[in-house]
Amino acid sequence: MIVLLLFATLFIALLFGYPVAFTLAGVSIIFGYFVFGIDLFYLLPLRIFGTMSNQLLMAVPLFVFMGVMLEKSGIAERLLNIMSLLLGRLRGGLAISVILVGTMLAASTGIVGATVVTMGLLSLPIMLKKGYRPEIATGVIASSGTLGQIIPPSIVLVLLGSVMNVSVGDLFIGAVIPGILLVGLYIAYIFILSIVRPKDIPSISTDALTEFKNQEGFVKTIISAFVLPFLLVLAVLGSIFTGIASPTEAAGVGAFVATLLTAFEKKLNLNILKEVMRETTFLTSMVFLILVGATSFGLVFRGIGGDEILISFIHSSELSPIGFLLIVMLGMFILGFFIDFIEIVFIFMPVVTPIFQAYDMNLVWVAILVSLNLQTSFLTPPFGFSLFYLKGVAPPSVRTSHLYRGIIPFILIQLLVLSIVMFFPEVVTFLGSQ
Template identity: 65%
Template sequence: MISDYLPLLLFALVFALILFGYPVAFTLGGLSVLTGILIYDVDFFYLLSLRIYGTMHNFVLIAVPLFVFMGIMLEKSGLAESLLETMASLFGRMKGGLAVSVVIVGGMLAASTGIVGATVITMGMISLPTMLKRGYSPTLATGTIASSGTLGQIIPPSVVLVLLGTVLNVSVGDLFTAAIVPGVLLVGLYILYIIVVSYLVPGAAPSMSKEELPHFSTKQVLVAFVLPFTLILLVLGSIFAGIASPTEAAAVGAIGSIVLTAIQKKLNLTILKEVMRDTTFLTCMVFMILVGATSFSLIFRAMGGDRLLADLITQGGLSPNIFLFVVLLVVFIAGFFIDFIEIIFIIIPVAAPIFSAMGIDLIWIGILIALNLQTSFLTPPFGFSLFYLKGVAPPEIKTSHLYRGIVPFVLIQILLLISVIIFPELISWLPEALKD
């Protein structure tokens, strides 16, 4: 009967309206409420209020505004500029050294901020003109900056992992630990690709002369490294050592970012107001989508959507591996059109109960989805990392440069994703080692 497939029709309608440009939070919430009233009368509001109240009591979600605050505050601190200049002085003499510096700084900023927009814009404004001036290929330069800025999606502390932990109902701390090895491997693969291209393609990434390199004293180099590493140690070290929960560590990180900004002599009332305003804006956006997604999840399950999907998988004879492939493919394609937050709150709640019923490790699933979601920042037409970089790029940088530049890095991400699927030990090794 057609009525049996109403949950899937609702799901398709939500997707269609979002692709037509309707606000995600109000599309999810509005359609869900209207459907709930038609099916369950006003009693639906009582059920919805209980579900939203339960979400409000989720202590882990407090980490979201705290990590966002930390990232935006560090972006204002000037930490990225000093890191990039220091790295350029260390690696500039080698072919591709500037690009390697950008990747390393992207990884360090990911581990201390995790905000993609701030990282891409900062590195684009500082590094891109220098790389172009030194004769770098526009495609390699833009691809390196755009992809390095997205490392904050997989390297903890990552807002993506916090939200995935909430939706999958798994420990955010375990997700953070499991993400370390894939994150470091991704940085290593980026660097390896840059070095290979630098030596195989003459003139793509020339080295800098000794006269062109910025000069720093040993003390300046140490300070540039010590400040971000101290923050990383405070936030991630306290989580991995079992001293603090991710939420508590996020609070430590927020305070630490204020202290680092003060040390850099950038802290003032104007900066504090800007950081608080931007944090409030981003947090409200995330939580409004969460409320809408909570409404959608409630009505979808009440209509038997999860049971319908489970029956379709059973009747279709889909194995766990095939179902995993289908979900990852849907997430990858959705990343071309909608934001990672929307994907997490729309697709994952539908798939998570089925993964759980199949006995699949949800920590492993969380890391696979995080790696997959990272590509959504790079894939046109709506790759946000590309938008951010285009906004600060010099006029000679065309959109075609951005699109061609990110292709190798997206392929590297897919290669790592496949490797993690084939060798799940890449995810499980570090958490098991820390427990021992």
């Protein structure tokens, strides 16, 4: 009864709109006092300090800094312009360029908000001007902007690695093939749609392509546009996959390289540095405040035997491992409609991870499934954060209904990839076994 009352109080408080971090901590302290008494105030600081001293979590502010700095450098804008012209003769080439640049940004930053805003500002006006339907343009941008959830270096994978006690390097390797599969299906959808409904996905005019190719230094422009983002990806992922650096160290390398690239582009100055540091501090503080609240909740939940009750309930119901996994995936998908992925990771994963371990499941595979599932939380109405980010930078002619209709096919594609990974675990484990 205490466990049910704890969850009910937390859920009601969240429905009333109280901040998640303070709701988690406040409700947990109230219940914890009745469970532990005054000892709670000795146990809780020790647990919070133990969590905050986890070196793995140092990667979060460093990856955030790297992503924000790259956004300010202007590299993404040039890459999008070049790629859209290179693929201009292909019908749907502009949309495919947006997907590929979104993939490159995902592999460079891992920050969904920065990617969606950047892509929205750069590509949405161009796509609308070229005659793309608003639904298609917004769907492509919002979905490609969320690729940072699954393509390394993904902040959600760093957080899952910390919560589930799994190697972040193994998670990054396991996420490569699912990420590539997702990008491939996005591109295939656009290509098929361009054949079925060619009026909705026009190609770039021949005059614009000819003018671009006749420019002086044509080849040099292309090379420079691709080399700089590739260097950043190589510095981060290359150092992790080759074993030269841990994910935390690689995040530091990435932050340093992103700063160098911004300086190379002659965009680095004191004002830019202040903006980047301010945004990094804001985003990092939000993540860690929720983490403190979730740590308090986890302490109280386990203190009242909540995890043991849940495990015994699962065993008594005689659910198969796949049956339990399906229930968890469905629950997370529904929760993603209403709350943020960080809250889902910190509140629910500590509860269900022991049960996955009891079922002797591969936690790397489970974490990739969770990451793919949480990716949809950025896209699913009514509270998909990517949709909010994009609406904030979209022209007035783009309505919320356009965003909601345009994103549905991409949600279905993500659910298809989630199903493939669920029933074919080799998609995740193949590279790690090499």
